[in-house]
Amino acid sequence: MEVGNWLVPSLGFDRRQISIAAITGLLVLAALLIPLPLTTYQLQNHSITLNARTFAYEPATMRVQRGDTITLKLESLDAAHGLAIDGYPVDLRAEPGKSATITFVADREGKFALRCSVSCGALHPFMIGELIVEPELPRVRAMLVTLVTAFGAVMFFWSKT
Amino acid sequence: MNTSRIEITRYPIVKKILTSRWLQWSAIALTLPFFILAILAGFFGTPAGNRNFGIVFVWIVWWGALILLLLPFAGRLWCAICPIPAPGEWLQRRALVQPRAGGKLYTLGWKWHRKLKNIWLQNFSFLAVALFSVVILTTPLVSSIVLALFALIALAMSLVYERRAFCRYLCPVGGFIGLYSQLAPIELRVKDHAVCASHKDKTCYVGSDAGYGCPWLVFPGALDKNTYCGLCTECLKTCPLDNVALYARPFGADLFSNTGRRLDEAYKAFIMLTCALAYSIVLISPWSILKETAYAVGSPGWWVYAVAFLAANLVIVPGIFYAGVTLAKKIARLTTPTKKLFVEFAYALVPLGLAAWIAFSVSFVLINFSYAWQVVSDPFGWGWNLFGTADWEWTPYFAGAQAFAQIPILLIGLVAAIGIAIRTAQEQGASSRTALPVIAFCVAYTLALIWLYV
Numbered sequence: 373m374e375v376g377n378w379l380v381p382s383l384g385f386d387r388r389q390i391s392i393a394a395i396t397g398l399l400v401l402a403a404l405l406i407p408l409p410l411t412t413y414q415l416q417n418h419s420i421t422l423n424a425r426t427f428a429y430e431p432a433t434m435r436v437q438r439g440d441t442i443t444l445k446l447e448s449l450d451a452a453h454g455l456a457i458d459g460y461p462v463d464l465r466a467e468p469g470k471s472a473t474i475t476f477v478a479d480r481e482g483k484f485a486l487r488c489s490v491s492c493g494a495l496h497p498f499m500i501g502e503l504i505v506e507p508e509l510p511r512v513r514a515m516l517v518t519l520v521t522a523f524g525a526v527m528f529f530w531s532k533t
Numbered sequence: 534m535n536t537s538r539i540e541i542t543r544y545p546i547v548k549k550i551l552t553s554r555w556l557q558w559s560a561i562a563l564t565l566p567f568f569i570l571a572i573l574a575g576f577f578g579t580p581a582g583n584r585n586f587g588i589v590f591v592w593i594v595w596w597g598a599l600i601l602l603l604l605p606f607a608g609r610l611w612c613a614i615c616p617i618p619a620p621g622e623w624l625q626r627r628a629l630v631q632p633r634a635g636g637k638l639y640t641l642g643w644k645w646h647r648k649l650k651n652i653w654l655q656n657f658s659f660l661a662v663a664l665f666s667v668v669i670l671t672t673p674l675v676s677s678i679v680l681a682l683f684a685l686i687a688l689a690m691s692l693v694y695e696r697r698a699f700c701r702y703l704c705p706v707g708g709f710i711g712l713y714s715q716l717a718p719i720e721l722r723v724k725d726h727a728v729c730a731s732h733k734d735k736t737c738y739v740g741s742d743a744g745y746g747c748p749w750l751v752f753p754g755a756l757d758k759n760t761y762c763g764l765c766t767e768c769l770k771t772c773p774l775d776n777v778a779l780y781a782r783p784f785g786a787d788l789f790s791n792t793g794r795r796l797d798e799a800y801k802a803f804i805m806l807t808c809a810l811a812y813s814i815v816l817i818s819p820w821s822i823l824k825e826t827a828y829a830v831g832s833p834g835w836w837v838y839a840v841a842f843l844a845a846n847l848v849i850v851p852g853i854f855y856a857g858v859t860l861a862k863k864i865a866r867l868t869t870p871t872k873k874l875f876v877e878f879a880y881a882l883v884p885l886g887l888a889a890w891i892a893f894s895v896s897f898v899l900i901n902f903s904y905a906w907q908v909v910s911d912p913f914g915w916g917w918n919l920f921g922t923a924d925w926e927w928t929p930y931f932a933g934a935q936a937f938a939q940i941p942i943l944l945i946g947l948v949a950a951i952g953i954a955i956r957t958a959q960e961q962g963a964s965s966r967t968a969l970p971v972i973a974f975c976v977a978y979t980l981a982l983i984w985l986y987v
């Protein structure tokens with residue numbers, strides 16, 4: 373019993389398909405690794421006041437460039453709220469009249485969710501904001517990989533008959 | 534077609550376990566107490582969802598286990614251990630473990646209406662739950678009312694209707710479990726169809742001293758897809774000719790035959806596909822206005838949301854797909870009715886839909902899993918600390934790394950969808966390029982999810 377038959381029953385893999393799969397794999401790797409042209413950019417300091425209320429952050433989206441320094445002041449407009457940022461060691465907690473501040477360097481590019489870390493009510497687990505660190509290469513690469521994979525799959529399954 | 538399957542029940546020990554009458558009973562004896570505790574916690578525990586056993590165990594732990602593990606790897610296995618129909622089934626059998634003589638059932642034995650012998654009701658019951666899901670997922674009391682209602686309806690139905698009519702025709706979860714179980718790498722099938730054909734008694738369908746006739750109203754001898762087999766193993770117990778077996782098989786094997794494709798199942802595929810996208814937009818995006826509107830049931834904004842949600846599920850997404858299929862038909866100059874092509878091609882959305890649900894679930898199950906430690910120790914949020922884990926802090930597992938799982942999963946779903954779309958075109962006697970509009974639809978959908986997640 374071939375391994376290929378387990379994945380794609382009754383099709384079997386012929387030589388053409390194996391080459392297509394291999395080339396697609398290489399193109400996917402390329403899409404993941406190839407350095408993309410970047411414009412040079414002057415690093416900045418951002419001072420952002422992030423207002424938390426049940427169940428949202430204001431601004432909902434923060435946009436910075438990689439390497440920028442962010443000074444984040446979490447202020448709460450109603451109950452106690454927290455702030456954790458996926459992929460960044462941020463852990464703040466604020467209450468009305470008691471804000472919290474952190475300064476960090478946005479050294480990872482991409483999109484990162486802001487999440488409330490203090491139980492604040494029904495929609496608390498979905499109290500989400502986002503930090504976008506440009507250039508958004510992960511998104512561009514993910515989309516490229518998707519297109520390459522789709523194209524490879526079409527070629528792989530294509531038949532002339 | 535299934536040349537590469539392995540008969541698991543060939544091993545005596547496996548066969549022995551699967552034919553033990555204690556198996557299903559003990560599994561349900563484990564899940565039922567959790568189910569009852571979840572309902573009680575919702576009624577009597579704290580209204581803070583993430584501190585309530587009911588919300589955390591049902592919508593994070595159970596949901597995560599179902600979508601990330603059980604469904605992709607074991608298909609309908611959940612249905613075999615599900616506590617919801619159990620009390621009704623026990624009453625119907627007037628037995629817990631050993632059946633009464635001949636597998637007799639005590640019910641009024643009503644037959645399900647012929648026109649409803651499909652999954653349309655499941656499509657609508659799922660949509661009904663989905664429409665209010667932002668409330669159900671987050672509000673313990675509402676969640677418990679819904680779960681208790683399921684259990685009560687299932688109970689009432691087993692007293693009146695024959696067998697597991699609730700599971701088969703009404704359960705909102707059962708519909709999509711059935712659809713996606715076609716992808717699972719296991720199947721229950723008869724070994725030799727000829728044996729069934731010549732076996733007059735059809736013990737597996739009518740029952741015997743050894744077990745009940747198929748609770749799912751399926752004749753095992755005709756089984757060629759997983760969709761409606763609840764893996765209860767009754768037929769393994771009742772077949773006197775030892776003609777039923779459990780097989781390991783390639784993922785997705787059911788989708789390589791296009792027999793018996795139906796509009797109700799096709800719609801299930803659309804509803805699931807649409808909901809995975811809708812939830813990704815409403816629940817895990819930074820656009821709080823959407824989740825707040827979806828939560829504010831009855832407000833003017835909610836009505837707009839409700840109409841948009843239902844329209845997306847029932848009209849817009851299927852409509853776009855229909856347009857794509859019309860184009861495909863033009864490309865191939867096919868004479869097949871467009872509606873039939875629409876149904877046939879919709880099955881390409883089965884792997885894509887499951888991949889979308891897995892990817893969506895990845896985005897919140899692990900992030901919120903640590904609430905499970907708290908509620909295990911303090912299920913009602915009353916300040917208990919049964920196992921000393923009540924004040925373990927919320928820790929988002931793999932935060933920031935979800936995309937590394939989401940993207941590959943979505944791509945596997947997309948590749949499978951493309952394979953099935955091209956194959957479906959060929960089955961219709963058309964060239965591969967006929968599938969291109971359907972493939973474009975699948976690629977666009979995948980890109981939309983990736984744009985939201987990454």
Ligand code: SF4
Nearest residue numbers: 747762763765766768
């Ligand atoms: S086919 Fe067998 S295992 Fe499946 S539901 Fe019917 S009796 Fe149960």
Ligand SMILES: [Cu+2]
Nearest residue numbers: 453488492499
């Ligand atoms: Cu909060």
